[in-house]
Amino acid sequence: DTGVSQDPRHKITKRGQNVTFRCDPISEHNRLYWYRQTLGQGPEFLTYFQNEAQLEKSRLLSDRFSAERPKGSFSTLEIQRTEQGDSAMYLCASSLGTSGPLYQETQYFGPGTRLLVL
Amino acid sequence: LAKTTQPISMDSYEGQEVNITCSHNNIATNDYITWYQQFPSQGPRFIIQGYKTKVTNEVASLFIPADRKSSTLSLPRVSLSDTAVYYCLVDSNYQLIWGAGTKLIIKP
Numbered sequence: 077d078t079g080v081s082q083d084p085r086h087k088i089t090k091r092g093q094n095v096t097f098r099c100d101p102i103s104e105h106n107r108l109y110w111y112r113q114t115l116g117q118g119p120e121f122l123t124y125f126q127n128e129a130q131l132e133k134s135r136l137l138s139d140r141f142s143a144e145r146p147k148g149s150f151s152t153l154e155i156q157r158t159e160q161g162d163s164a165m166y167l168c169a170s171s172l173g174t175s176g177p178l179y180q181e182t183q184y185f186g187p188g189t190r191l192l193v194l
Numbered sequence: 195l196a197k198t199t200q201p202i203s204m205d206s207y208e209g210q211e212v213n214i215t216c217s218h219n220n221i222a223t224n225d226y227i228t229w230y231q232q233f234p235s236q237g238p239r240f241i242i243q244g245y246k247t248k249v250t251n252e253v254a255s256l257f258i259p260a261d262r263k264s265s266t267l268s269l270p271r272v273s274l275s276d277t278a279v280y281y282c283l284v285d286s287n288y289q290l291i292w293g294a295g296t297k298l299i300i301k302p
Binding site for chain 2: 080117119120169183186187188
């Protein structure tokens with residue numbers, strides 16, 4: 077399977093703990109996105125990378141959140157000092173960016189990591 | 195920032211054509227409209243994308259009027275497996291804005 081993969085699929089943690097999620101995009105895709113989705117809502121854009129450069133961050137992304145994409149391949153999203161409000165599905169997507177705005181590309185999503193903060 | 199508005203839910207029956215409309219009053223000149231489908235506990239899946247008039251692929255059609263302030267996703271002859279949430283997406287200032295989605299329930 078050469079689709080987008082995410083690990084872990086589920087994570088339960090206690091408030092105040094740090095968690096890290098991993099996303100492996102489709103191998104030839106240079107753009108990678110992170111979204112957060114809560115129950116009954118659409119995905120909320122968090123950040124995106126073009127290769128290893130983090131080009132955009134949403135205002136939703138507090139200083140407790142950090143994302144990296146070393147070498148332009150896989151990406152990690154870390155949440156420090158988790159809060160109950162961080163409980164959500166964290167989705168990763170990738171696309172093959174050529175030129176033009178992001179929306180002209182098809183984004184391929186992974187299955188998501190469901191986080192529960194107790 | 196562009197915002198989208200969709201019906202919260204819709205019901206239909208197998209074999210019927212389903213039309214889901216999305217409003218995007220503040221869409222920018224260069225913005226495209228994209229629709230995704232999402233099943234429970236899965237990531238969204240691309241359905242169709244368009245800029246104006248009509249686009250058709252093997253699973254759906256997308257109708258966009260001249261003023262581009264709305265768009266309609268058309269699913270021909272739906273089946274039970276089309277039960278899902280459908281999202282309308284427009285780009286705005288490089289922060290991708292998703293609608294709340296329309297929960298489509300197909301009944302036998």
